[in-house]
Amino acid sequence: MMKIQSFLLSLLALLNTSCSPEKSSIKLGAVLPLTGTFAIYGEQALKGAQLAVDEINANGGVLGRPLELIVRDNQTNPAKSVKLSRELIQQYQVFSLLGPVSSASRYAMTEVAEEFQTPLFYGIDYEGRHFSRYLICYSTIPEHYIEPIVPYLVNNVGDNFYIFGYDYIWPHRMSERIIESVEKHNGKVSNTEFTAFGVGDYTPVFERIKQSQANNLMLILPGQDGFNFLNQMASFDFEREIQVVAFAADETYLTNLPSSALDGVLTALHFFSSLEATAAQSFVTNYQKHFGQESVVTYSSKAHYDLIYLIAASLEEVGEVDKEKLIDALPxxxxxxxxxxxxxxxxxxxxxxxxxxxxxxxxxxxxKNLGTIRPGDQRSNSANE
Incomplete structure (x- = not known):
């Protein structure tokens, strides 16, 4: 009789354990370009976010609940970004959104975030002056790298600039800020030129740059087209040295281009995998342990990794999973x-x-360490006002 009672008690304990509901996950919706022109930035963003989620979950989650990343590929399409954001909020009840990459997609997703009062965490370069209660930007904006770089180029290279970039919001706004800074430092901009995506031959552009006598080329052409541009530029005879500053150029360029196409190119960012700072090297070590020792680590992966930790830190401070309270606690x-x-x-x-x-x-x-840069308040003259 005692054996039967013992068995029944053990069985009851087992049933209670197995049937007790697990705490539901905190769902985070990621809308990123995983295919197409900006895929290198979306892929890196996703890996950084996933690493943070895995680390946090391994340490007990947030408020005792695991984080869950639900991922969608927007293919850098603003309309698709809207559709996917709505799907993630309405069908999956995500607590927040993460992404995208392009400015057009960010503006579109921000409208969805405002409609559904859901925070959107953005972790890539953009043109600045976009403020919304529901938008949080871990972003390099013009004040971060145009203002420090232009005087450096004027003093060390020359005062004649040529601007070449994609024909969309970010390059247009960037070029405006470059022109302002060049004029401020008594330089001149010979020409500003914008291009469509997917151009096959940049020879006519090189001819115009050659004729301009510019010393500095400000290249706002990230992704595959930027790779093609630099590769072709390496074999063009300009009959003089031209200093290229490639905005948003990161470690992925090393695996997509030969050294001959890259040597001498400058770039400015908030993170490089070669940084010696303890926080940077700890991140690189954990990233490569997670994804393989040959994994490329970039600023996009670091920004999205940090954004997940900012969400976690704010929720822990608030003590509950509440969107409005999270937003209030973030500053x-x-x-x-x-x-x-x-x-x-x-x-x-x-x-x-x-x-x-x-x-x-x-x-x-x-x-060169440019120091911590603190841009002016981005609510002033906000682009969406």
Whole structure:
């Protein structure tokens, strides 16, 4: 009799354990370009976010609940970004959105975020001046890298500039800020030119750059087209040295282009995998342990990794899973210490440590620490007002 009772008690305990509901996940919806022109940025963003989710879940989740990343490919299409964002909010009840990459898609997704009062976390370069209660930008904006770089080029290279970029919002706004800065530092812009996606032959552009006598080329052409441009540029005879500054150029360029097409190219970002800071090297080590030692680590992966941790930190501070309370708690939320510190501001942007780096002999190395740059309040003259 005692054996039967013992068995029944054990069985009852087992049933109670197996039938007790697990705490539901906190769902985060990621809308990113995983195919197409900007896929390299979307892929890196997704890996960074996934690493953060896996680390947080391995340590007990947030408020005792696991994070769950639900991913969709928007193919850099604003209309698709809207459709997918609505789907994630209405069908999957995601707590927040993460993404996209292009500015047109960001504006479109922000409208959805505002409609459904759902925070949107954005982690890539953009033109600045976009503010919404429901938009949080971990982004390099013009003040972060145009203002420091233009005087550096004027003093070290020359005062004649040529601007070439895609024909959409970010390059247009960037070119405006470059022109303002060049004029401020007594330089001149010989020409500003915009291009469609997918151009096969850039020879006519090179001819115009050659005739301009520009010393500096400000290249706002990230992704596959940027790779093609630099590859073709390497074999064109300009009859003089031209300093290229490639905006949003990161470590993925090293695996997509030969050294001959990259040597000497400058880029400025808030993170490079070669940084010696403890926080940076810890991230690189964990990333490569998770995805393989040969994995390329970029600023896009770091930004989206940090965004997930900012969500987690704010939720822990609030003590409950509440969208409005999260947004209220985000300003002044910080990550890391010392020179690596990141702080979310009242305008939902981030003060960022910035670095100027140069491609050389198959590597990308920092040549100048630009310090932590604190742009003006992005609510002032906001582009969406």
């Amino acid at each position: 002044n939320t910080t990550l890391y210490l010392g020179d690596s510190e990141l702080r979310v501001r009242e305008d939902h942007h981030v003060d960022l440590p910035m670095y100027l780096a140069q491609f050389s002999d198959g590597s990308l190395s920092v040549i």
